[in-house]
Amino acid sequence: MHNVRAIYLKELRSYFNSPMAYIFLVVFAVVNGYFFTNTFFLINQSNMRALFNITPLVYLFFIPAISMSLVARERNLGTIELINTLPIKIHEFVIGKYLASVTLIVAGLAITLVHFFTLMKVGTNIDYGAAICGYFGLALVGAVYASAGTFASSVTDNQVVSFIIAVFIVIVFWLLDKMLIFVPSGLAGLIQFMSVDYHFTNLSRGVIDTRNLIYFGSVIGFFLFLTHRLIEIRKWK
Amino acid sequence: MINVENLSKNYGHIKAVKSISFEIGDGEIVGFLGPNGAGKSTTLKVLTGFLAPTAGSVFINGMNIIEEEQEIQKSIGYLPELNPLYTEMIVYDYLQFIASVRNLKGKQFSQSLGRVIEQCGLKGVLHRHIGNCSKGYKQRIGLAASMIHDPKILILDEPVSGLDPNQIVEIRELIKGLGKEKLVLISSHILQEIQATVDRIIIINKGKIVADGTSENLISNAQGKTTLSMEIANATKESVEEMKAVIPSVNLVSFSDAGDSSKVHLEYPLENDPRKDIFTYGVEKGWVILEMATTKSNLEDIFRNLTVTEVADA
Numbered sequence: 001m002h003n004v005r006a007i008y009l010k011e012l013r014s015y016f017n018s019p020m021a022y023i024f025l026v027v028f029a030v031v032n033g034y035f036f037t038n039t040f041f042l043i044n045q046s047n048m049r050a051l052f053n054i055t056p057l058v059y060l061f062f063i064p065a066i067s068m069s070l071v072a073r074e075r076n077l078g079t080i081e082l083i084n085t086l087p088i089k090i091h092e093f094v095i096g097k098y099l100a101s102v103t104l105i106v107a108g109l110a111i112t113l114v115h116f117f118t119l120m121k122v123g124t125n126i127d128y129g130a131a132i133c134g135y136f137g138l139a140l141v142g143a144v145y146a147s148a149g150t151f152a153s154s155v156t157d158n159q160v161v162s163f164i165i166a167v168f169i170v171i172v173f174w175l176l177d178k179m180l181i182f183v184p185s186g187l188a189g190l191i192q193f194m195s196v197d198y199h200f201t202n203l204s205r206g207v208i209d210t211r212n213l214i215y216f217g218s219v220i221g222f223f224l225f226l227t228h229r230l231i232e233i234r235k236w237k
Numbered sequence: 238m239i240n241v242e243n244l245s246k247n248y249g250h251i252k253a254v255k256s257i258s259f260e261i262g263d264g265e266i267v268g269f270l271g272p273n274g275a276g277k278s279t280t281l282k283v284l285t286g287f288l289a290p291t292a293g294s295v296f297i298n299g300m301n302i303i304e305e306e307q308e309i310q311k312s313i314g315y316l317p318e319l320n321p322l323y324t325e326m327i328v329y330d331y332l333q334f335i336a337s338v339r340n341l342k343g344k345q346f347s348q349s350l351g352r353v354i355e356q357c358g359l360k361g362v363l364h365r366h367i368g369n370c371s372k373g374y375k376q377r378i379g380l381a382a383s384m385i386h387d388p389k390i391l392i393l394d395e396p397v398s399g400l401d402p403n404q405i406v407e408i409r410e411l412i413k414g415l416g417k418e419k420l421v422l423i424s425s426h427i428l429q430e431i432q433a434t435v436d437r438i439i440i441i442n443k444g445k446i447v448a449d450g451t452s453e454n455l456i457s458n459a460q461g462k463t464t465l466s467m468e469i470a471n472a473t474k475e476s477v478e479e480m481k482a483v484i485p486s487v488n489l490v491s492f493s494d495a496g497d498s499s500k501v502h503l504e505y506p507l508e509n510d511p512r513k514d515i516f517t518y519g520v521e522k523g524w525v526i527l528e529m530a531t532t533k534s535n536l537e538d539i540f541r542n543l544t545v546t547e548v549a550d551a
Contacts, residue, residue, distance in 0.1 A: 002338075002340060003338055005337070006334055006337040006338050009334070009337075010323075010326075010330075010334045013326065013330055014323060014325050014326060017325050017326065017327070017366075018325050077321050077322075077323065077324070078317065078319060078321030079321045079322065079323055081282070081287050081317045081321060082315075082317065082321055082382075084286070084287045085285040085286055085287050085310060085313070085315045085317070086310060086338050086339075087307045087308075087310040087311045087338065087339075089307065235287070235288055235289050236288075236289045237248065237249075
């Protein structure tokens, strides 16, 4: 466990020792803020719908940008050799790295709480439960995308390639829900269940269903497992 | 203790290491020598658990590298080739990270940190970004990280490549000091870098071990003879050739007349030194010996012979 912590702290440090984290946090806040305030007063409703609609879209490019370096950069620098020859188990390495990227995403979300305070100030009859659930859902969607990004980062040692792969995977997950009209009705249910948006919509309405939680958990687990295998397999090559 | 038996490692269809075996005891400083691409780094990567062997077995302190990788890694300090480092990190943070993985906390950490800072001379750069340090300092940072937990076994892959001569001397001294209580395995493709430091040399070429022993051993095994070059005034070719009858162990290699004096090259086996007899014989014949010098064939020639002939064989 102390290894997970060591990797996690190291990764967070390297995010915040480079301009990376600051640029992410600022631009993420600006982009979300722009789209939120743009429509918030127009719709004139006391909820966070405007933010919850736009953030998953913003995620599509921002999360791959954070996660692209996770494993690819270690390979590129050669430091993966240090890691793999230290007494660190591969899953400790993957989890530590993954948690660091999720932390950065949650920090980004925390900044958007500003809009929630705006709502509290100007809104009436606010559904706090839905707002809290929505934030929880946003964090989970971020966590799912980050796991896909971690996986993409372990496929190659080129960060640009890993970014493109991650964007592709994440867009597929996001689009699934929107393509339902093109698929035969027998498959529609399955495809809908696969899509991130479907589960997020449930949460953002204020409903916490174990089915949704199991979905998020298993997708994260699946991608992290693949990452683990991809790192391990290099040893035997 | 490191015990390697019939170790092979293939990358796809390329055979990088072909069934090598060796054993290294505690407290030994061993040089792993070979030209580029000989399989040195690959072997070290298998020893440290970065790569899995294709065939054969590696036992370190009696534990199998595949089954008890984590346990073994706890007792090894490893400096990989090209010394990869997190360039964006601060030196102190980096050492702290390594120490936390090594489970050094609190007082133990500050003691270990103090020790490696002193051993590796890192005092001045502790709060700098690693990327801004000079190559020499980076190398020391890598070394410090590999020794912070005071490992029993230290494996250094080309630790002095790219350093200036002063730095090489410093690191050499450091390694020599460490070798008193640790098993140290250093690889290099340049002989002079390690010849002065190590007790024993393993020469590897094309994935096979071609020589293994102390540097004196390697020299006498490979050559077995010492060359004596002399410059003599007043010597005739006949008198030199007749010497063989008096001192049978000496062979004449060459004789050349250079006007006032002649240059003579002789050869004799390492174990008996006939120089006194040669001198006495010379006095009898009325030689005026201007110069008499032994040239031990150096290790570099042997290294080159071993690695070049192997190439020719292949």
